[in-house]
Amino acid sequence: MMFVGNINRNILYIGNAALLSFGLLFSSILFAEEPIQPIKEPTPENLEMVELGKMLFFDPRLSKSGWISCNSCHNLSMGGTDNIRTSIGHKWQQGPINAPTVLNSSMNLAQFWDGRAKDLKAQAGGPIANPGEMAFTHKLAIDVLNSIPQYRNLFKKIFGSNQASIDMVTDAIAAFEETLVTPNSRFDKWLKGDKKIMSQTELAGYKLFKESGCVSCHYGSAVGGASFQKLGVVASYKTESKAEGRKGVTGRETDRFVFKVPTLRNIELTYPYFHDGAVATLEEAVDKMGRLQLGIDFSTEENSKIVAFLKTLTGEQPSFKLPILPPSSNKTPRPVPFN
Amino acid sequence: MMFVGNINRNILYIGNAALLSFGLLFSSILFAEEPIQPIKEPTPENLEMVELGKMLFFDPRLSKSGWISCNSCHNLSMGGTDNIRTSIGHKWQQGPINAPTVLNSSMNLAQFWDGRAKDLKAQAGGPIANPGEMAFTHKLAIDVLNSIPQYRNLFKKIFGSNQASIDMVTDAIAAFEETLVTPNSRFDKWLKGDKKIMSQTELAGYKLFKESGCVSCHYGSAVGGASFQKLGVVASYKTESKAEGRKGVTGRETDRFVFKVPTLRNIELTYPYFHDGAVATLEEAVDKMGRLQLGIDFSTEENSKIVAFLKTLTGEQPSFKLPILPPSSNKTPRPVPFN
Numbered sequence: 103m104m105f106v107g108n109i110n111r112n113i114l115y116i117g118n119a120a121l122l123s124f125g126l127l128f129s130s131i132l133f134a135e136e137p138i139q140p141i142k143e144p145t146p147e148n149l150e151m152v153e154l155g156k157m158l159f160f161d162p163r164l165s166k167s168g169w170i171s172c173n174s175c176h177n178l179s180m181g182g183t184d185n186i187r188t189s190i191g192h193k194w195q196q197g198p199i200n201a202p203t204v205l206n207s208s209m210n211l212a213q214f215w216d217g218r219a220k221d222l223k224a225q226a227g228g229p230i231a232n233p234g235e236m237a238f239t240h241k242l243a244i245d246v247l248n249s250i251p252q253y254r255n256l257f258k259k260i261f262g263s264n265q266a267s268i269d270m271v272t273d274a275i276a277a278f279e280e281t282l283v284t285p286n287s288r289f290d291k292w293l294k295g296d297k298k299i300m301s302q303t304e305l306a307g308y309k310l311f312k313e314s315g316c317v318s319c320h321y322g323s324a325v326g327g328a329s330f331q332k333l334g335v336v337a338s339y340k341t342e343s344k345a346e347g348r349k350g351v352t353g354r355e356t357d358r359f360v361f362k363v364p365t366l367r368n369i370e371l372t373y374p375y376f377h378d379g380a381v382a383t384l385e386e387a388v389d390k391m392g393r394l395q396l397g398i399d400f401s402t403e404e405n406s407k408i409v410a411f412l413k414t415l416t417g418e419q420p421s422f423k424l425p426i427l428p429p430s431s432n433k434t435p436r437p438v439p440f441n
Numbered sequence: 442m443m444f445v446g447n448i449n450r451n452i453l454y455i456g457n458a459a460l461l462s463f464g465l466l467f468s469s470i471l472f473a474e475e476p477i478q479p480i481k482e483p484t485p486e487n488l489e490m491v492e493l494g495k496m497l498f499f500d501p502r503l504s505k506s507g508w509i510s511c512n513s514c515h516n517l518s519m520g521g522t523d524n525i526r527t528s529i530g531h532k533w534q535q536g537p538i539n540a541p542t543v544l545n546s547s548m549n550l551a552q553f554w555d556g557r558a559k560d561l562k563a564q565a566g567g568p569i570a571n572p573g574e575m576a577f578t579h580k581l582a583i584d585v586l587n588s589i590p591q592y593r594n595l596f597k598k599i600f601g602s603n604q605a606s607i608d609m610v611t612d613a614i615a616a617f618e619e620t621l622v623t624p625n626s627r628f629d630k631w632l633k634g635d636k637k638i639m640s641q642t643e644l645a646g647y648k649l650f651k652e653s654g655c656v657s658c659h660y661g662s663a664v665g666g667a668s669f670q671k672l673g674v675v676a677s678y679k680t681e682s683k684a685e686g687r688k689g690v691t692g693r694e695t696d697r698f699v700f701k702v703p704t705l706r707n708i709e710l711t712y713p714y715f716h717d718g719a720v721a722t723l724e725e726a727v728d729k730m731g732r733l734q735l736g737i738d739f740s741t742e743e744n745s746k747i748v749a750f751l752k753t754l755t756g757e758q759p760s761f762k763l764p765i766l767p768p769s770s771n772k773t774p775r776p777v778p779f780n
Contacts, residue, residue, distance in 0.1 A: 160518050168525050174508075179499050179766045186507050186776050194533035196779050371768045374775075383771045419765045426758045427518045429710045432722045436713075437525050440535050 137312065137321040140290035141206065141367070141417060144281040154256050155278025157425045158271055164243045165236035167192055168437025172229070172275065176204035178420055181371025182282065187379030188343075192237030199345050200379035203372045205420070206365055208280045209324035215361045215377045217330060218351045222276035227268055240268040246435055247271065252428030284368055284417025292414070300414060307411030310404055315396050325366040325415060332360045333377070336397040339390075343378035370413045384409045476651065476660040479629035480545065480706070480756060483620040493595050494617025496764045497610055503582045504575035506531055507776025511568070511614065515543035517759055520710025521621065526718030527682075531576030538684050539718035542711045544759070545704055547619045548663035554700045554716045556669060557690045561615035566607055579607040585774055586610065591767030623707055623756025631753070639753060646750030649743055654735050664705040664754060671699045672716070675736035678729075682717035709752045723748045 146152045158164065162171040175189045175197075176182050182203035184190075189197035199215055207213065213225035229235040230243050247253045247266040258264040260274070289308075292300045300308070311317060320326045330348055333339050339359065348357035361377050375381040381390060388408050392398040400408065430436075485491045497503065501510040514528045514536075515521050521544035523529070528536035538554055546552065552564035568574040569582050586592045586605045597603040599613070628647075631639045639647070650656055659665045669687055672678050678698065687696035700716050714720040720729060727747050731737040739747065769775075 162516075162519075163524075167529065169513075169523060169529050177501075179764055180501075181768070184508065185502075185769070186778050190506065190508050190778055194778075373769065382775060385771070421762055423760055424763045425518055429520070430524065430712065432724070436721060439525050439529055439533075 136293060137317045138289070138293065138325050139323045140293045141283050141285040141287070141323055143285050144283050146277065146281050148260070148277060150256075151260050151274050151277040152281055153278075153425075154260055155274035155276070156422065157253075157256075157427055158275050159278055160425050161427050163246050163427075163430070163434075163437065164230050164238060164271075165192065166238045166242075166437065167236075167439035169439055170236050172204075172226075175201040175229075175235075178204075178282070181205060181368045181419075182207075183372045185373060187374055189235070191235040192233070195234045197234060198343065199377055200374065202364060203368065204279055204282055205372075206283050206324050206327070206367045208283065209322070209365070210327035210362060211329065212362060215345065215364075216347050216351050217362050222279045223272045226272040226275040226279070242435065243271070244268055246430075249431055249434040250428050251431060282420050284419060287367070287415050287417035289411070289414040290417065301410070303407055303410045304414050305411075307407035307409070308414075310400075310408055311411055314392065314398055314400075314408075316391065316408070319363045319395070320366050326363040327365045329363055330360050331363050331395075333394065334359055335395045337394050339376075339394055341376075341378045341380060343380075345377055347377075366412060366415055368416050368419075370416050384412055388412070475632060476656045477628070477632065477664050478662045479632045480622050480624040480626070480662050482624050483622050485616065485620050487599070487616060489595075489599050490613050490616040491620055492617075492764075493599055494613035494615070495761065496592075496595075496766055497614050498617055499764050500766050502585050502766075502769070502773075502776065503569050503577060503610075504531065505577045505581075505776065506575075506778035508778055509575050511543075511565075514540040514568075514574075517543070517621070520544060520707050520758075521546075522711045524712060526713055528574070530574040531572070534573045536573060537682065538716055539713065541703060542707065543618055543621055544711075545622050545663050545666070545706045547622065548661070548704070549666035549701060550668065551701060554684065554703075555686050555690050556701045561618045562611045565611040565614040565618070581774065582610070583607055585769075588770055588773040589767050590770060621759050623758060626706070626754050626756035628750070628753040629756065640749070642746055642749045643753050644750075646746035646748070647753075649739075649747050650750055653731070653737055653739075653747075655730065655747070658702045658734070659705050665702040666704045668702055669696075669699050670702050670734075672733065673698055674734050676733050678715075678733055680715075680717045680719060682719075684716055686716075705751060705754055707755050707758075709755050723751055727751075 159172040162169050162174070164171065170192065175184045177184055182205035184201050188199055189201045191197055202215060207225075208222060211217070213219035213222060214228070219225040219228060227240060230238050231240055244266050247257070253266065254264045257266045257270055261270045263270075288299050288304075311320075319329060319331050322328045333347070345361075346358050348360040349355065351357070369375075369384065373382065373384070375384070375387040376390075381387045385405055388405050389400060392400045392405075498511040501508050501513070503510065509531065514523045516523055521542035523540050527538055528540045530536055541554060546564075547561055550556065552558040552561060553567070558564040558567060566579060569577050570579055583605050586596070592605065593603045596605045596609055600609045602609075627638050627643075650659075658668060658670050661667045672686070684700075685697050687699040688694065690696070708714075708723065712721065712723070714723070714726040715729075720726045724744055727744050728739060731739045731744075
């Protein structure tokens, strides 16, 4: 194993070695030959905060309508996504972009497709106040929570204050989301030494995935999420979507169509694909990625091998009881779904 | 205990005795002095069917948009309701009526506010094909399910056919819904002999509830759901809702504003109240019911006693793991949320 000092999180990795970033150092020692590392089980520090975050994640009272929760678009029954092209927001507004999975999102270098939020906490407040999504305000959401005695008691217990704040809310949601990792996929078991668990086709797909260069962007524990890359390197991507990618954050024209590389973990569950959700199947996604990013025209056989490999990345889905939410009190502001 | 032959399910019961209907005979023997019986724990016969029904209950692919599931409006995190006045349907259509709780709905004499479905199975198919709700068709919903290998395997295992039908789907959803009962409320514990569990205020509320005549409609295990009654007996109910009640089913003008008596189980969780959802608080609901149905103007103190009693009807909420849904296949028809 080679040691590289001062390595940057965004460094591109091309080839077969293993050390990608300082944060991956330990897993790199264990799996020095592979550019993808197994997912570790989450080890939450504050279980009470995780439980509160779970309730908030499922609570539609954080939206103006009282009908949209985090789970509406990041549905934990469906790979942490909504499985539709672009999401539905308040009053059925059509969202501008495909909802990224919340699963393993703690491993991303930043949040949202354009990385405009630095972490899960910064992300969590976004949709609540976005007029096209939950269409609420942070103040109104906090007013709702503070009107519910059971929530106040939980905030008091966990944060030492019986007045909730948006800071506490996003802390708790982020703490819950950090537990939403999917370990023990078949590929991870193979990485850890169970060499019989992958079929010959799947292994051939993984070999192709590495040798063709897919791995130059899709690497690390999340098989993606570790860098921003331009969509359409070799050929340009045609889309009706107006999303500009990193340009919207940096203002630089060169950042147009530069997006966070999506994770390929649980990719079988997180269709449709690409930031515009225009790609319905894994076969089409692999084909397009080959042509647009690598200049490779995968044969049907190669394509199906890579798809077979990708399906080994489906891990154990989060397993927890549906949270029961505390009732509103007479003082709770009522939702306003229709005006 | 008095025995009454040929007793009719809809018979009105006024007073303190116990025998209300033939179906309540056994519980009447056990709790001969009380017009309300404890909820029994569910004893599902076919656990695999219940599990399948749970998946279907949470699966938004039974809707045209791919975004609305049974749980969207009968949210099991929120008392089996959506806690908004009238429900939101496909493309954010405003529904005509308040979503009744699915909790303990197996105890109802019929389903929907107007009782137009004779049982849970007959109800379950309604919203899927209702253009104002899930806006799908039974055929399209079945096409979706039959395109998903894991669902086909489950239908094969449970029903002996690897082709799902709407009959199987509604059987499974109903089997799941039959498990959604909420036993062991504080009131039920009191009924079963734990005489210290109710406060003096709550007991005074129960006494008032019986003596004022509330119990003439809200009786039985579900504290309601056992008869159709006219809303506005003493004074007429003013509403903007166009719902006609039983008239829509029977065509009889005398059935206008005759609705199924809603269950009072978990009433603390199932706000807002009445078929039009126009009543926000329990206090207001008790006040209106007193005036409209009984000609009684409850004092503030009486009102608060009855409300205290009603809050003892909150039982153990359904406790189960969030179901993980099988992914669509390449052959699965994609949802059409926006056109």
